[in-house]
Amino acid sequence: MTAIADAFPEVEAEVEKIVSALKPVGSCNVQLRINKKGKPTAFEINARFSSSVAIRAHFGFNEVEATLRSFLFGEEIKALSLRKGVAMRYFNEVYIEREEMDNILVRGESRPFSKIEEHF
Known part of the structure; x- marks a missing residue:
């Protein structure tokens, strides 16, 4: 917009x-x-x-x-x-694998090469 x-x-x-x-x-x-x-x-x-x-x-x-x-x-x-x-306003989505979310939420860690994808 x-x-x-x-x-x-x-x-x-x-x-x-x-x-x-x-x-x-x-x-x-x-x-x-x-x-x-x-x-x-x-x-x-x-x-x-x-x-x-x-x-x-x-x-x-x-x-x-x-x-x-x-x-x-x-x-x-x-x-x-x-x-x-x-x-200018735009919408953005971020995708991460469930395993990565569990690593962050449960163990407070992420892998050094974890991938976050952005799509427009």
Whole structure:
């Protein structure tokens, strides 16, 4: 998964339209795709923090902190000033033989030439 942190006026306008209509309390995750006509189209809306919360925090908006400050202390959430950037997320699997796992768990040892394979 690749996420681009930047200004996307058409996406922002679509999200504003959705949020204005639904008036969610707290976090609202709107997932969109750009359709064949080049327009952002929502396909899923969730009243929760999304898995990209860490990405937004890295680029300047700590959504969890802002939400807690709003609910607990009545603080207004300030206008966003985000840094531009790219986040890349990937899935990785590691495979080891059962005997190796037993060596590690039971005896606290591994063979010097044990093999750990990574597949993408």
